Amino acid sequence: MIAVDFKETFAKVNKKIRAVISDQDELICLVKHDQHELEKLEDVMSLPMNIYDVNTVGSSLAKENSSTSLNGNFLWFQLFIEVFLRMEHTATDFLELVNFCKEIYMDNTSQLEVINEFQQNYTYSRAVFWYSREIFLYKILNKALRCQNLETLIAFRTFINDLCNQLQNLQEDAALRNLSKITRVYRGQLMSNIELERIQSSISSYISMNSFLSTTVDRDLALFLIESAATFVSAPVESALKPVLFDIEIDPSSSRNVKPFADISSQSYFQTEKEVLFM
Numbered sequence: 001m002i003a004v005d006f007k008e009t010f011a012k013v014n015k016k017i018r019a020v021i022s023d024q025d026e027l028i029c030l031v032k033h034d035q036h037e038l039e040k041l042e043d044v045m046s047l048p049m050n051i052y053d054v055n056t057v058g059s060s061l062a063k064e065n066s067s068t069s070l071n072g073n074f075l076w077f078q079l080f081i082e083v084f085l086r087m088e089h090t091a092t093d094f095l096e097l098v099n100f101c102k103e104i105y106m107d108n109t110s111q112l113e114v115i116n117e118f119q120q121n122y123t124y125s126r127a128v129f130w131y132s133r134e135i136f137l138y139k140i141l142n143k144a145l146r147c148q149n150l151e152t153l154i155a156f157r158t159f160i161n162d163l164c165n166q167l168q169n170l171q172e173d174a175a176l177r178n179l180s181k182i183t184r185v186y187r188g189q190l191m192s193n194i195e196l197e198r199i200q201s202s203i204s205s206y207i208s209m210n211s212f213l214s215t216t217v218d219r220d221l222a223l224f225l226i227e228s229a230a231t232f233v234s235a236p237v238e239s240a241l242k243p244v245l246f247d248i249e250i251d252p253s254s255s256r257n258v259k260p261f262a263d264i265s266s267q268s269y270f271q272t273e274k275e276v277l278f279m
Contacts, residue, residue: 049207049208049209049210051198051202051205051206051207051208077148077208077210078208080150080153081153081160084153084157084160084161085160085161085164087157087161089157089158089161093157093158094122094158096155097155097156097158097159098115098118098119100152100155100156101115101118101136101137101140102115104136104140105136111135111136114135114136115136118130118136118137124162124165124166125166126267127159127162127163127165127166128163128166128167128170128264128267128268128277129267129268129269130269131159131163131212131277132264132267132268132269132270132275132277133269134269137159140152140156141156141159141160141212142211142212144156145210145211145212146210146211148210163212163279164259164260164279166267167260167261167262167264167277167279168260168262170260170262170263170264170266170267171260171261171262174262174263181250182217182250182261182263182276183249183250184217184247184248184249184250185215185216185217185248185250185276186215186216186217186218186219186221186222186223186245186246186247186248187213187214187215187216187222187245187246187248188222188223188224188225188226188229188243188244188245188246189226189243189244189245189246190226190229190241190242190243190244191241191242191244192240192241192242193240193242196242196244209278212277212278212279213277213278214275214276214277214278215246215248215275215276215277215278216273216274216275216276217263217274217276218274219245219247221273221274222245222246223245226243226244226245227243229243259278259279260278260279261276261277261278261279262276262277263275263276264276264277
């Protein structure tokens with residue numbers, strides 16, 4: 001809640017009031033900032049994943065998901081995305097994506113304006129910019145990846161390919177310019193007890209995140225996102241979630257054998273977030 005020209009003394013004792021603002025421009029700026037933060041927090045509060053158990057040993061969740069089933073899901077989804085990356089793409093594919101998004105937002109004038117802007121100005125070399133802008137593309141694509149919605153993913157096939165290729169190019173460019181290699185990144189996350197148990201019972205297994213994985217080289221920023229997430233959720237929801245900091249160590253020598261990742265700061269819509277994006 002943002003109070004406009006309100007008594008500050010009351011605001012101090014009411015935790016739901018974020019700020020007391022009398023200037024209209026300042027209010028608009030803060031609302032835009034908070035909207036961006038909320039969209040980031042949606043990402044922080046959801047991290048669906050597939051796990052490949054190399055020992056084919058079921059976890060304590062095996063009552064619902066056998067290790068064979070979990071391994072099948074892991075391999076199937078990896079292969080499904082790999083098909084997109086090997087396909088030939090045409091201008092017709094792009095038009096299909098635009099029309100697909102317009103149909104979803106047919107009653108949302110502001111989003112339709114952005115979709116029209118996307119249709120007129122998009123180029124394959126700006127995929128990271130459009131993804132990081134966190135508008136219709138970011139929302140629809142990540143939801144589809146998390147839910148493994150095949151219809152939506154097929155519509156997004158050309159954009160997924162462009163985004164992957166740009167990450168690959170950024171990674172290769174950093175290597176050619178001898179930039180310091182990224183060896184450690186962080187991600188703040190709220191997770192349920194079931195999700196935590198699933199990870200804890202999967203030591204030595206392969207874990208695949210069902211989305212583009214957003215991380216940062218700034219540990220304090222990752223911690224801040226966890227703290228911010230807790231302030232936006234209700235008490236019952238907060239009590240059911242645990243704050244988790246992923247400390248991810250990257251082996252630079254393995255970069256040629258894995259899906260691409262890169263520091264997207266120079267290409268991102270929000271260039272101050274020190275973001276490293278994983279395919």
